[in-house]
Amino acid sequence: MRAGRIRMMTFFVPLLSFIVLACGPCAGVGQAQPRGAQGEKNILILHSYESNLPLNELVDRGLSAALESGGIVSRSHFFEYLDLLRNPGAEHTKQLVEMLRLRYGRRNVDLIITAFPEALQLVLNEGRSIFPDVPILALFLPPDFRTPKTNRRIIEHRIRLDMAGTLKLALKLVPGTKSVYVVNGVHARDKVFENQARRDFKEWEGKLDFRYLTDMSMEDVLATVSSAPPGTIIFFITMFADSTGKGYNARDAVRRMREVSTAPIFGLYDTALGHGIVGGSLASFERIGTKAGQLALEILGITQGLENTAAVLDVPPVPMFDWRELRHWNLSVDALPAGSIVVNKELTLWDFRYYIIGALAFCLTETALVVILIAQRRRRSMAEEARRASERQLRLMADSLPVLIAYIDREQRYQFNNLAYATWFGISRDSLRGTPVREVVGDKAYESVRGYIDRALAGEEVQFEAELTTRDGLIRYVQALYVPHVDERGGVLGFYALIHDITEHRRVDLEIQRQRDELAHVSRVSTLGELTASLAHEIHQPLAAIMSNAQAALRFLAHDEPDFQEVRDILQDIVADDKRANEVIQRLRLLLRRARPELAPLALNELIGDVLTLLKWEVFLRGITIEVDLDADLPPVVGDRVQLQQVILNLVLNAADAMAQIGPESRKVIIQTGRQGDGEAKVAVRDFGTGLDRQNLHRLFDPFYSTKPEGLGMGLAISRSIVETHGGQLWASNNPDRGATFTFTIRISPRGEA
Amino acid sequence: MTDSAAIVFVVDDDPSVRRSLKRLIKSAGFTVESFASAQEFLERPRPDIPGCLVLDIHMPGVSGLDLQDELAAAEVNLPIIFLTGYGTVPASVRAMKAGAVDFLEKPVDDRALVDAIQHAVERNRRARREQAEIKEIQGRVDSLSPREREVFSLLLTGMLNKQIAFELGTTEKTIKVHRGRVMEKMQAGSMAELARLAGKLGMR
Numbered sequence: 001m002r003a004g005r006i007r008m009m010t011f012f013v014p015l016l017s018f019i020v021l022a023c024g025p026c027a028g029v030g031q032a033q034p035r036g037a038q039g040e041k042n043i044l045i046l047h048s049y050e051s052n053l054p055l056n057e058l059v060d061r062g063l064s065a066a067l068e069s070g071g072i073v074s075r076s077h078f079f080e081y082l083d084l085l086r087n088p089g090a091e092h093t094k095q096l097v098e099m100l101r102l103r104y105g106r107r108n109v110d111l112i113i114t115a116f117p118e119a120l121q122l123v124l125n126e127g128r129s130i131f132p133d134v135p136i137l138a139l140f141l142p143p144d145f146r147t148p149k150t151n152r153r154i155i156e157h158r159i160r161l162d163m164a165g166t167l168k169l170a171l172k173l174v175p176g177t178k179s180v181y182v183v184n185g186v187h188a189r190d191k192v193f194e195n196q197a198r199r200d201f202k203e204w205e206g207k208l209d210f211r212y213l214t215d216m217s218m219e220d221v222l223a224t225v226s227s228a229p230p231g232t233i234i235f236f237i238t239m240f241a242d243s244t245g246k247g248y249n250a251r252d253a254v255r256r257m258r259e260v261s262t263a264p265i266f267g268l269y270d271t272a273l274g275h276g277i278v279g280g281s282l283a284s285f286e287r288i289g290t291k292a293g294q295l296a297l298e299i300l301g302i303t304q305g306l307e308n309t310a311a312v313l314d315v316p317p318v319p320m321f322d323w324r325e326l327r328h329w330n331l332s333v334d335a336l337p338a339g340s341i342v343v344n345k346e347l348t349l350w351d352f353r354y355y356i357i358g359a360l361a362f363c364l365t366e367t368a369l370v371v372i373l374i375a376q377r378r379r380r381s382m383a384e385e386a387r388r389a390s391e392r393q394l395r396l397m398a399d400s401l402p403v404l405i406a407y408i409d410r411e412q413r414y415q416f417n418n419l420a421y422a423t424w425f426g427i428s429r430d431s432l433r434g435t436p437v438r439e440v441v442g443d444k445a446y447e448s449v450r451g452y453i454d455r456a457l458a459g460e461e462v463q464f465e466a467e468l469t470t471r472d473g474l475i476r477y478v479q480a481l482y483v484p485h486v487d488e489r490g491g492v493l494g495f496y497a498l499i500h501d502i503t504e505h506r507r508v509d510l511e512i513q514r515q516r517d518e519l520a521h522v523s524r525v526s527t528l529g530e531l532t533a534s535l536a537h538e539i540h541q542p543l544a545a546i547m548s549n550a551q552a553a554l555r556f557l558a559h560d561e562p563d564f565q566e567v568r569d570i571l572q573d574i575v576a577d578d579k580r581a582n583e584v585i586q587r588l589r590l591l592l593r594r595a596r597p598e599l600a601p602l603a604l605n606e607l608i609g610d611v612l613t614l615l616k617w618e619v620f621l622r623g624i625t626i627e628v629d630l631d632a633d634l635p636p637v638v639g640d641r642v643q644l645q646q647v648i649l650n651l652v653l654n655a656a657d658a659m660a661q662i663g664p665e666s667r668k669v670i671i672q673t674g675r676q677g678d679g680e681a682k683v684a685v686r687d688f689g690t691g692l693d694r695q696n697l698h699r700l701f702d703p704f705y706s707t708k709p710e711g712l713g714m715g716l717a718i719s720r721s722i723v724e725t726h727g728g729q730l731w732a733s734n735n736p737d738r739g740a741t742f743t744f745t746i747r748i749s750p751r752g753e754a
Numbered sequence: 755m756t757d758s759a760a761i762v763f764v765v766d767d768d769p770s771v772r773r774s775l776k777r778l779i780k781s782a783g784f785t786v787e788s789f790a791s792a793q794e795f796l797e798r799p800r801p802d803i804p805g806c807l808v809l810d811i812h813m814p815g816v817s818g819l820d821l822q823d824e825l826a827a828a829e830v831n832l833p834i835i836f837l838t839g840y841g842t843v844p845a846s847v848r849a850m851k852a853g854a855v856d857f858l859e860k861p862v863d864d865r866a867l868v869d870a871i872q873h874a875v876e877r878n879r880r881a882r883r884e885q886a887e888i889k890e891i892q893g894r895v896d897s898l899s900p901r902e903r904e905v906f907s908l909l910l911t912g913m914l915n916k917q918i919a920f921e922l923g924t925t926e927k928t929i930k931v932h933r934g935r936v937m938e939k940m941q942a943g944s945m946a947e948l949a950r951l952a953g954k955l956g957m958r
Contacts, residue, residue, distance in 0.1 A: 537839050540839060540860060540861075541768050541770070541771055541839075541860075542770065543861055544771055544774075544860035544861035544862070545768070545770040545771045545773070545774040545861075546774075546861075547774075547861035547862070548771070548774035548775050548777070548778045548861065548862060548864070548867075549773075549774040549777060549778070551778055551781075551863075551864035552774065552777035552778035552780070552781040552864070553777075553781075554864075555778070555781035555782060555864065556777075556781050559781075566777065570774075570777060573770060573773060573774065576770070577770050577774075580770070620812065621812075
């Protein structure tokens with residue numbers, strides 16, 4: 001029974017490993033950068049807008065990394081955030097220029113990088129005297145921006161939003177799309193992109209219904225997207241300002257829409273990625289920063305480009321997606337183009353789906369049908385309702401499973417758990433996310449499993465049974481499987497824990513085992529009871545010898561010249577006979593006592609010898625000859641001495657019974673031992689009786705089945721039960737000539753010594 | 755009480771029991787020879803002196819009872835003391851019917867065993883003596899001539915000389931001579947003595 005559960009658990013192992021591999025986060029491949037000669041080069045980076053604009057972070061990160069890779073240390077990177085959008089006045093500009101002069105007037109700036117046109121304009125106009133002829137790398141120039149004519153070296157980078165590309169990807173991911181809600185602000189800068197959108201989307205006119213949510217307040221936009229009918233996608237461009245004049249950065253705008261939207265949102269740049277857009281053909285600010293940094297190194301002559309240094313910087317868009325959004329909207333990963341970057345591949349309930357379905361397979365067969373239905377619904381891809389239903393169903397199922405499921409991260413904190421998990425540990429909250437393991441399971445239980453946790457976090461798959469003391473002091477038995485979650489580079493991110501409370505199973509197992517042992521004991525006592533006369537004889541013989549010896553000794557001592565040598569011999573014999581009688585009694589006591597079976601390495605041949613000693617007289621009285629054919633090289637087996645003796649005893653008596661009706665000259669039992677395959681030994685007991693009745697062969701091992709009028713019919717049933725508890729088999733077959741052979745197998749001890 | 759002129763044979767398959775019996779009997783002053791099986795006992799030559807056999811009733815191979823039968827068939831006159839184990843009543847009955855001298859249950863009491871042995875040896879001694887006497891009388895009978903044997907037989911029937919003479923078709927005087935020779939050869943002083951000797955031979 002227990003063995004059965006363990007097999008069931010191991011079934012998950014390959015499955016889980018598969019999930020772990022399939023879900024492991026995609027890691028970017030690092031690029032080695034050439035290291036050029038480094039002079040003290042100063043780079044000034046002027047951002048047009050406020051410092052906390054999400055894109056700044058990405059751009060700066062890319063830039064810094066690239067510059068540092070060229071040997072320009074971060075001390076030489078000067079970042080300024082001019083906040084010109086929120087402070088359009090001339091006075092601010094004036095003060096700003098003074099500040100810049102103060103900071104950089106006497107510093108040798110080798111290159112200026114500007115972000116967005118305002119900063120470029122400032123450098124070319126008000127700041128001209130501070131940085132007369134420093135080359136400029138002008139990033140994020142709108143498509144319609146005209147760069148002033150100047151002798152200064154200006155390398156331009158244009159904002160390029162790949163609207164057509166994103167729409168194509170969106171339509172591939174959401175095949176049933178009928179209408180596209182284009183969300184855009186009312187700022188002049190927004191308008192430029194809206195125009196582009198209208199141009200780029202011409203291709204789909206007639207096929208798709210485009211609705212431009214442009215001259216709207218954010219609230220109206222939210223209201224509209226919250227009731228978008230099925231078959232709609234949201235296409236977000238920019239929102240420098242809504243119709244009320246309120247400014248939004250893309251990230252915040254997307255977040256708010258995502259909260260209420262009934263349709264997936266697609267975007268055009270990576271600052272919104274991870275905050276609510278599914279993805280698209282995105283302008284990657286980080287990548288632009290990196291490329292700009294690399295170009296800067298070329299401009300400064302630190303590295304050599306493949307060709308002449310480009311006059312313009314063009315960074316192509318990248319297909320990028322958010323794993324969570326794909327999952328949330330139930331979009332097929334298969335539709336993603338090759339080379340897509342997928343972020344946020346963090347664990348969600350979805351990652352547990354195989355786990356859950358697998359667990360269901362052995363826990364609740366009926367529920368498995370539901371899973372199949374849901375899987376079918378999902379396949380039909382009825383996007384919205386089906387997705388939500390399946391998400392709900394999965395959560396419901398995970399929660400209704402009697403198995404405890406959790407994902408624990410490297411810091412030993414929960415990232416996921418089902419309801420059963422929390423309930424089992426006596427915690428009323430549904431989610432334990434972020435809570436340390438120790439806090440949930442309690443100190444005692446934690447100490448019991450700590451070693452396993454360490455092993456799982458070291459990348460080892462661990463399966464164990466443990467006795468846990470819960471926080472309320474109860475002792476529970478659990479069977480657990482920890483499967484490490486390993487990323488592509490072999491790093492362990494955490495582990496999955498599947499825990500099964502087997503306390504009840506164990507209690508039942510123990511009770512069954514107890515009753516089985518009890519029955520075996522009763523049967524043993526009853527068998528030995530039938531042998532009383534023979535067994536008494538075995539004790540009687542040495543006692544008789546002792547008596548005669550003692551009396552002889554007394555007589556010798558009464559002689560005039562006592563023969564002391566004779567008396568000494570007598571006393572030695574008395575000691576030996578006493579031992580012999582005692583051994584028989586010990587053997588009997590062993591068989592008669594009611595003890596819990598203990599597994600130990602046993603020499604099978606010796607065991608057979610012990611049984612035959614007890615049966616010697618019985619066998620003689622019945623006129624039976626016993627032949628043994630024992631394999632002298634047989635390694636020790638694993639078993640309970642008493643119970644195995646009982647099996648041998650039963651089989652020999654059974655063989656003797658089978659020959660009661662035949663002539664005494666043919667009554668012979670052959671006991672044979674040998675190896676059976678690699679890990680087992682076998683014992684065969686052969687008789688020359690009348691053989692087994694074919695018709696009743698299948699009932700042979702049934703309890704209370706007996707062919708003998710005086711038989712209780714438990715001997716063979718109990719023998720089989722004992723052998724099977726030992727992991728072996730007991731069977732019977734008719735011999736080709738005459739009689740039958742009963743054979744049983746038993747495991748060989750892996751340790752060797754008996 | 756010792757009788758070194760007698761021999762006791764012990765047959766028991768259990769070496770320890772055999773040894774202890776041998777010692778016990780030896781301690782009582784008997785000469786003892788022991789055997790592990792009936793076969794072994796039958797195969798070995800035995801001295802022709804008074805004795806008895808102490809035999810375990812149950813032994814593998816030829817059992818005590820089988821041995822008893824074989825000895826009877828070979829007309830070996832040796833009293834048997836059977837030692838019985840546990841629960842062997844039916845076998846004991848059979849042995850008794852076949853003329854066993856004694857039954858002792860193991861573990862045997864030394865006095866009982868020694869008494870039984872003495873009794874058996876005495877009985878054997880008597881039997882042997884009897885047998886020797888019969889043999890001697892038989893020898894006297896064998897020395898008679900055919901005519902004398904005829905006369906001897908008729909004398910035993912109580913016939914007078916005259917009747918015998920008539921029966922044999924001869925004279926009373928001739929019979930008288932034959933009778934005198936019979937009495938002489940048979941070493942009988944009287945008719946009563948002659949009848950006793952004949953009785954010993956089972957003649958009547």
